[in-house]
Amino acid sequence: MRWGEIIKRLVLVPPTLFGVAVIVFVLLRVVPGDPIAMMIPPGASEADITRLRALYGLDQPILQQFATWLGQVASGDLGRSISVRQGVLDLLLARLPATIELALLATVIAVVLGVLVALAGILLRGRRAEWAVDGGVGALLAIPDFLWALILLLLFGVLIPWLPISGRVDPQIDIDLRSNFYLLESLLTGRFDTASALLHHMFLPALALALPFAALVARILKASLADAEDQDYAQIARARGYSRPAILLHEVFPNALIPTVALGGVQLTLLLGGTVLVERIFSYEGIGNMAIDAVINRDFPLIQGLVLTFAVLFIALNLAVDLVVALLDPRLRHG
Amino acid sequence: MNATLTVEGLKVAIGAANVLRGVSLEVQPGEVRGLVGESGAGKSMLGRAVLGLLPANATITSGQIAFEGRDLLAMTETERRGLLGRRIALIPQDPMTSLNPVKRIGAQIGNLLRHHLGLPKRAALTRAAELLTEVAIREPERVLALYPHEISGGMRQRVLIAMAFACDPALVIADEPTTALDVTVQRQVLQLVERLRLRHGSAILFVTHDLGVVAKICRSMSVLHAGRVLEEGETADVLVRPRHAYTRALLAATPRADRPADALRPVPPALIEQLWSEAHRLDRAGEARPA
Ligand SMILES: Nc1ncnc2c1ncn2[C@@H]1O[C@H](COP(=O)(O)OP(=O)(O)O)[C@@H](O)[C@H]1O
Ligand SMILES: [Mg+2]
Numbered sequence: 063m064r065w066g067e068i069i070k071r072l073v074l075v076p077p078t079l080f081g082v083a084v085i086v087f088v089l090l091r092v093v094p095g096d097p098i099a100m101m102i103p104p105g106a107s108e109a110d111i112t113r114l115r116a117l118y119g120l121d122q123p124i125l126q127q128f129a130t131w132l133g134q135v136a137s138g139d140l141g142r143s144i145s146v147r148q149g150v151l152d153l154l155l156a157r158l159p160a161t162i163e164l165a166l167l168a169t170v171i172a173v174v175l176g177v178l179v180a181l182a183g184i185l186l187r188g189r190r191a192e193w194a195v196d197g198g199v200g201a202l203l204a205i206p207d208f209l210w211a212l213i214l215l216l217l218f219g220v221l222i223p224w225l226p227i228s229g230r231v232d233p234q235i236d237i238d239l240r241s242n243f244y245l246l247e248s249l250l251t252g253r254f255d256t257a258s259a260l261l262h263h264m265f266l267p268a269l270a271l272a273l274p275f276a277a278l279v280a281r282i283l284k285a286s287l288a289d290a291e292d293q294d295y296a297q298i299a300r301a302r303g304y305s306r307p308a309i310l311l312h313e314v315f316p317n318a319l320i321p322t323v324a325l326g327g328v329q330l331t332l333l334l335g336g337t338v339l340v341e342r343i344f345s346y347e348g349i350g351n352m353a354i355d356a357v358i359n360r361d362f363p364l365i366q367g368l369v370l371t372f373a374v375l376f377i378a379l380n381l382a383v384d385l386v387v388a389l390l391d392p393r394l395r396h397g
Numbered sequence: 398m399n400a401t402l403t404v405e406g407l408k409v410a411i412g413a414a415n416v417l418r419g420v421s422l423e424v425q426p427g428e429v430r431g432l433v434g435e436s437g438a439g440k441s442m443l444g445r446a447v448l449g450l451l452p453a454n455a456t457i458t459s460g461q462i463a464f465e466g467r468d469l470l471a472m473t474e475t476e477r478r479g480l481l482g483r484r485i486a487l488i489p490q491d492p493m494t495s496l497n498p499v500k501r502i503g504a505q506i507g508n509l510l511r512h513h514l515g516l517p518k519r520a521a522l523t524r525a526a527e528l529l530t531e532v533a534i535r536e537p538e539r540v541l542a543l544y545p546h547e548i549s550g551g552m553r554q555r556v557l558i559a560m561a562f563a564c565d566p567a568l569v570i571a572d573e574p575t576t577a578l579d580v581t582v583q584r585q586v587l588q589l590v591e592r593l594r595l596r597h598g599s600a601i602l603f604v605t606h607d608l609g610v611v612a613k614i615c616r617s618m619s620v621l622h623a624g625r626v627l628e629e630g631e632t633a634d635v636l637v638r639p640r641h642a643y644t645r646a647l648l649a650a651t652p653r654a655d656r657p658a659d660a661l662r663p664v665p666p667a668l669i670e671q672l673w674s675e676a677h678r679l680d681r682a683g684e685a686r687p688a
């Protein structure tokens with residue numbers, strides 16, 4: 063990808079976010095139910111309700127509300143959460159690292175599993191066992207992450223209680239870390255006890271997120287490997303006396319990686335979206351879990367902040383994928 | 398002295414279809430043998446059988462292939478891999494698809510030299526540059542740093558030719574190496590192959606459907622149709638006194654400088670028909686005999 067293209071993509075980010083903001087903002091106010099209705103005690107007087115609505119600016123016309131909010135956002139203030147009564151930005155900054163770490167761990171697990179399965183599948187190519195691998199991958203693809211979350215929860219949390227099934231870390235443990243990237247920080251600063259405790263908590267939700275994605279990586283990579291192995295250059299490599307494993311590794315794999323990153327990378331947004339339900343199921347304190355509470359409470363400012371955050375993550379992810387693909391494919395690099 | 402390549406009674410089937418129906422031919426050391434035939438005759442299959450590159454669903458049902466007197470079919474995989482790319486090399490048909498698109502030219506040639514000759518990395522690149530000079534590529538150091546998509550088709554074919562001759566092979570199988578190129582480039586590439594063959598002392602099995610090319614560079618030739626060798630001999634003899642009707646028909650269909658273009662006659666369909674029914678009769682006779 064050329065610099066011009068990157069800049070073009072970056073220029074498109076603000077209008078995209080603006081569009082997302084408009085849609086959420088309007089949808090929230092068109093759909094029935096508002097935050098005040100969720101927070102007032104039963105039997106509150108009409109006057110109380112009106113006063114509360116005015117307090118949160120909900121009595122203003124939508125356009126007015128939007129302009130006010132947009133002005134805040136532009137100056138780096140996402141407003142205050144109505145249900146939690148804290149700054150939305152602070153809430154997001156506190157929770158986002160937990161979700162990012164969970165998604166990263168899930169991605170690592172998925173890539174390792176997916177690559178191993180794809181390699182096994184390609185090595186078994188043409189034998190009967192190849193069907194078993196393909197079939198297994200197909201079955202894994204059919205089970206969504208939240209279902210895995212429930213299965214893993216029952217299996218390893220309840221039936222054979224090996225792992226903790228709730229939260230990010232034991233409440234008793236004293237977390238003495240500077241950032242909210244608990245796992246990354248504890249690993250980088252050599253606090254492996256803390257890291258291990260964190261990993262114990264993260265493993266099941268991460269695995270639930272990872273399994274469908276691993277199946278996807280396995281399927282795309284295996285198909286790409288098979289496709290690349292049939293190309294002339296790989297066939298001709300055999301005529302040069304290279305062994306099949308060497309050809310798969312040195313000639314075929316670098317080519318198969320390109321479509322795998324291009325197709326699989328974009329699907330990471332699905333994994334990120336999956337954190338909403340999976341975090342909920344494991345009571346993991348990330349932004350996905352928070353999103354459900356925010357929706358239940360019709361916490362407009364928080365929902366808006368969350369949607370913008372997810373939008374930024376998705377855009378960044380897509381851009382990163384395109385950059386990596388350009389790095390892997392010399393035909394794209396020089397334009 | 399052993400022939401460089403001996404193929405004897407080679408039969409190859411893909412599923413129920415016979416692709417080679419008992420092919421025999423020899424390539425002597427330093428000789429250029431043309432293998433001529435229309436598309437689908439089985440020329441590529443013969444080359445692939447020698448290189449051990451038959452498609453997974455193809456089987457060699459009988460026959461022998463020997464390289465310098467050694468039975469290629471009885472060899473272990475490791476033994477054969479030691480020969481491929483070093484003693485037996487391939488010039489592929491399509492230069493556009495035959496180089497790895499994500500690896501630099503230098504890495505592709507360098508890996509080959511390191512793999513077969515055990516050259517260290519730097520020495521391999523130096524040698525790679527020399528090889529590119531041999532195939533008349535200017536600024537070889539610059540080209541080594543390029544990716545295949547950054548050079549022309551003719552240049553890619555030169556790179557592939559350089560790779561084929563890189564380890565001084567005794568035998569090069571050239572599978573229609575000029576078919577994908579335009580006419581002016583074709584002539585240069587033919588000259589190049591001829592020059593490198595002489596310098597590296599290699600024999601060539603030159604696969605082509607073009608009798609004009611055979612006349613130019615092959616000392617001997619075999620005419621293949623439906624997986625059978627219909628005629629073979631010294632090129633001069635075969636082209637001047639073709640014995641088989643099919644060879645005569647091919648000759649009549651080939652443009653020549655000393656003859657107007659409108660004198661060209663396509664191979665008569667009746668002849669093709671007859672050859673195919675002969676081939677199928679051969680198949681049935683083969684089945685009738687107990688194995
Ligand atoms: N992968 C394959 N599967 C089945 N049949 C094939 C395959 N490749 C080639 N054939 C058949 O084998 C015959 C010989 O093909 P080939 O050797 O490629 O001919 P050519 O003389 O044009 O090089 C043709 O009839 C072709 O249809
Ligand atoms: Mg062919």
